[in-house]
Amino acid sequence: MEPDDGRGGAVGVQIKQNRRLPDFLQSVNLKYVKLGYHYLISNLLALCIIPLIIVISIEVSQMNMDDLRQLWIHLQFNLVSIIICSAILVFGLTVYIMKSPRPVYLVDFSCYRGPDDLKAPSEKFMKHSQLTGDFDESSLEFQRKILERSGLGEETYVPEAMHNIPPKPTIGAARQEAEQVMYGALDNLFNNTHVNPKDIGILVVNCSLFNPTPSLSAMIVNKYRLRGNIKSFNLGGMGCSAGVIAVDFAKDLLQLNRNTYAVVVSTENITQNWYFGNKKSMLIPNCLFRVGGAAVLLSNKANDRKRAKYKLVHVVRTHKGADDKAFRCVYQEQDDQGKIGVSLSKELMAIAGGALKTNITTLGPLVLPISEQLLFFSTLLIKKFFKADVKPYIPDFKLAFDHFCIHAGGRAVIDELEKNMQLLPVHVEASRMTLHRFGNTSSSSIWYELAYIEAKGRMRKGNRVWQIAFGSGFKCNSAVWQAMRNVKPSRNGPWEDCIHMYPVKLIS
Structure with missing residues (x-):
């Protein structure tokens, strides 16, 4: 029993709280030690340069007129050297500017939101599956x-052909x-x-799965009467990560073509790729x-930077x-009855984890602060050279x-990903x-x-966004964007009529 001081056992409660207090303080201290270390390492260059600039400024301010006159005479005698060095410097800067990649801006994007009659709640989905026979x-x-x-x-969409009984998956x-x-x-x-x-x-x-003739890109050219010299490309069979691949491809093309726009369209087609067999993995x-x-x-125009x-x-x-x-x-294949579908292996999660590990190993040095990189590589060195049983350090992305x-x-x-990368619920919200709202819409x-x-109003100027996509092949692709301003949702966005209802509580 807890000791009673006449106030309902408050002493016992206080003892328990005190026992937990040192652990709590230790975790707080470690948190701030790590945060301080992060700021120290990240600003190490500035901390070294600032004192140097101060020392130079003090030295210059203490120079008298005779010292300045001697410096000017010295420069006059070495005029040719100064001109040559300046010319080399200007030439180098010009080449660097000309060769440096042109910035690629995302002006805006739009997501398709289907009509209500295409919604497929689970009860309707199961009823239709049963009625097909x-x-x-x-x-x-x-x-x-x-x-x-x-x-x-309960509000995801399936194509019109799948609402028919029997389904009509025609071209x-x-x-x-x-x-x-x-x-x-x-x-x-x-x-x-x-x-x-x-x-x-x-x-x-x-x-990925629907590639008619003429192509989807040709359909867009025809619909919007795009110009005859447009550089048009159609990517097929590249899975759910193809959206990042398409952005990367457009980025490379924007490096070769000045002052132009690039449009990337990412979608998947379900109508002819519904599986009507009994193989579980399909x-x-x-x-x-x-x-x-x-x-x-996307744009590489300088005047699009502002908008x-x-x-x-x-x-x-x-x-x-x-x-x-x-x-x-x-893998897309036929089952024993000759019915076509996409089979998902039981090893998919393990393979996706390996692909992600390789991807973030490449991405990490590009985006992580130097403090996290040092911690990561130090644990690798300790494990390799000292054979110590040290868990690999997971960088804090x-x-x-x-x-x-x-x-x-x-x-x-x-x-x-939430578990292995130690993300918070808000990061995967x-x-x-x-x-929940749209299902897996692929790329x-x-x-x-x-x-x-x-739509939640969370995107502020300077914020960085990491898009991570997985797809058949097997591929893991990442795109990193930086907000140019406080971003507001565009008109007729996919969440415009329902963002007030989210986030919803999901059943475990």
Whole structure:
């Protein structure tokens, strides 16, 4: 029993609190020691240069007129050397400026939001799956369990062809889905930016599973009557990380073409890629993938700096396709009955973790403060040379980024990254809510997440955003953006009618 002082056992409570107090103070002290170390190392160069500048200033201020006259005479006798050095310096600076990459600005972006009649709540999804007659009882129960654990809400969209009984996955219906998504996003983008489509010099479209002839990019050229000399590209079969690949490709093209716009369209097509068989590993995409797409306007024009939302800082791409297991972990194939679908391997999470590790090893030195880099490499050296049993130091990416857009591929993907990278719930909120509201929209999911952060009013000038995407092949790609201003959501954004309801509490 706790000792009683006549006030209901308050002494016992106080003793317990005091016992916990040293641990609490120790954690607080360690927190501030690490924070102080971070600021010290990050500003080490400035701390060294400032005293040097002060010393030089004092020395110059103490020089008398005779000293200054002697210095001027010395410079006159070495006039030729000074001119040559100045010429070399000017030439070097000119070459550096000419060769340095042109900044790439994200003027604006738009995400497609489907009409209400395309929504597919779980009860309707299961009823339609049963009425098609293609799935046995075991497959129906498997899909029900996947839906319950998926993190998807009741307002995600499936294409019109899947609302029919029986479904009508024709090429005409697939084209209709592609047109609705791409044109819906592009119309809104052009309306918000007031850019004339004929001013677009570069067009990059990515869609993995639907590649008709003429191509999706040609459909856009035809719809908006884009100019004849446009550089148009169509990327297929590159998975959910293709959105970052498309941005990287557009960035490289903007280095070669002056004063122009580039449009990136990222989408996926479900109509002809629904699986109507009973192989469990191929049923998962039916439960996770939903209709969605995004259009992004990039520019290398100097006068777009003022109105741009973001500046592209880094793109890092990792490809694990040389490994057979990684290559086949997301694989389109036929089952025993000849029905086509995309199979997901049980080793997918482990392979994704390995790809992420490689990617952040490359990205880390580019974005992490020097304090985190020193801690990371010191633990590696101790482990290698002293054979000490030291856990690898996990860099604190929260010191490098203000916001995280993790591909909403599934609940397990988000959970693993939150745990392994020691992120806070707020850092993965955009990913979880995007998965809940729109489902896995493949390569466009990272843009729905960025739109969520904007809609919440969290994007401030100078903030850095890390977009992380995973895809078949197997690939892990990262894009880093920096906000040019306090960013407000664009008109007709995907969250405009529902942001007040988010975040929602998810069932564990």
